[in-house]
Amino acid sequence: MTLTSLQRSQLAATLSAVALVAGAGGYYLAGSQGGTAAPGKTDAQKPLYYYDPMVPGEHYDNPDSLSSMGMKTVPKYADDSGDPAAAPGFKIDPSAMQSLGIRLATATEGTLAGSLDVTGAIDFNQRDIAIVQARATGFIQRVYGRAPGDVIRAGAPIADVLVPEWGGAQGEYEAVRKTGDPTLIAAARQRLRLIGVPGGAAGGRGMTTIRSPIGGVITTLDARAGVTLAAGQTLAQVNGLGTVWLNAAVPEVRVGDVKIGQAATAELAGFPGERFTGRVIAVLPTAQADSRTLTVRIELANRDGRLRPGMFATVHLGDKSRSALLVPSEAVIRTGKRTLVMLALDKGRFRPAEVRIGREAGGQTEILAGLAAGEKVVASGQFLLDSEASLTGIAARPIAGDAK
Incomplete structure (x- = not known):
């Protein structure tokens, strides 16, 4: 505990009062009587030394000594209670x-009580992410009015892309197919697969629609009409919402009470009277230096999509x-x-x-x-x-x- 100068002064004054009423029942009175024993002490009980309670670090052998503060010293006994067995x-x-x-x-x-109640925040499930990329060099011909933050279903279109290389390969495939030679047809179809044509299918004249493989929320979107694409360039990133993470801040002194796989329940202000049940999937290895807490990650089902990243929750861990x-x-x-x-x-x-x-x-x-x-x-x-x-x-x- 850190004391201010005013508090030190008040503490010193109070300690002086304590010294006046403590043990011997009258230290300063004893000091004023020279070498006589303090009230309640026998002659057989000799003082260990003499001191001024205001300067306890100074010890004197002479009962008539004055401390560095000019105060009369008082006796200090091995047991100021008067009871040697105390x-x-x-x-x-x-x-x-x-x-x-x-x-x-x-x-x-x-x-x-065994319950541990802490606070936490909803976050995306970082294991449920889809990266939508261009599989070949081409040009974006059309976009579908998407924007970051939009919630989309699985298979939703992101952009129509023209890939010139695909158009040539698909034309060759159609010519080979007309020959009826199964060996040549299989080789042409294999080439379509290798250059990235979805399913190795013919037709389309080099045009393809890029779609989201999962349902969720668009977190990033770089698809713009007329943009030239390189092979592997990212068009969008989609985070699934079927499950979410609840990151709870647990004091480090209580982290031993948390086990992987244990049940947890959460209450959110947006849904009064309702509890969401999940399980602990991880205790992150790094502590927060400012709050001395560790992050406990809880996975919650979110089938109806009501739990949105950024929401705060009260988390209940343990019930024993x-x-x-x-x-x-x-x-x-x-x-x-x-x-x-x-x-x-x-x-x-x-x-x-x-x-x-x-x-x-x-x-x-x-x-x-x-x-x-x-x-x-x-x-x-x-x-x-x-x-x-x-x-x-x-x-x-x-x-x-x-x-x-």
Whole structure:
């Protein structure tokens, strides 16, 4: 968490208040009494050192020392609770907890929803594409009024093309056919096939109509009347609409819950109350750096053509719930290097504890290790207490540690 200079000032003032009410019940009072023990301490409990809570990094041996800020130092004991058997931690006076906004929650066994709801967008099925090309050099004689974005049926005409080479070959075929020689006729027909005449058919005098092999939407169109074509030149590209892809953005922390072949359902604003069912066909290998998500590709049937590329959808993945140890998500502190919660111990004492977390849903986070059912954690004000723990040098309870 990054603090502004104003927030640092407010935090320092609050920590001073915490120090005044913490543990010994009167640190500054103890300091003003010279070398005498703080209230609640026996003579046998010697201070570890003396320090100024405003400058906790400075340690002094003399109870009459002044810190670099000119403040009287106070004693620091191994356990400011007064109980040598108490767990490591620091104490907050109960009367100060309300003013500090501290709210507690209990780690409990519960059911974590298994559904994963994300957003996605409809896209073309990139495996259902037809490229319409010229099979020989020729000239476009006629176009059929098509435009990019038009939805066409299979076999729809794109352009009429005149191919001079075909006209000569077809004339030769007709002459050979009249001879009645089956060998020559077969050779002439084979030549028609090799130069690209559709079906090797005779007739047509070099004119052919180029048609779309599939139904769908025209995404590109370069057929214009009078244009000279080269062999292999693309006239149009058609994307089928029988099936579409739904690309869903899944957080990388939840991508392990997605499996190839699992069912998925989608809801679209344009069709309220209706659900479209599909299956996961791929999890793309690259994560989006800005959103830390991976793209999960779902294939949906689109027989009536209502699903159009560009539409947004709410995607539901998974439907299994499971039992888990849960705490409020707001109680979890992520430092970047580790994950902590602030434990609420007996007698108003607090200590950070390291945890390992799992899934998150409905404002609850799964605890995989580091907590036991029934332990109390701080759900509000934990960042302030974590700062106090850092200032006073309280070590976090490790994941392998016993609950105390």
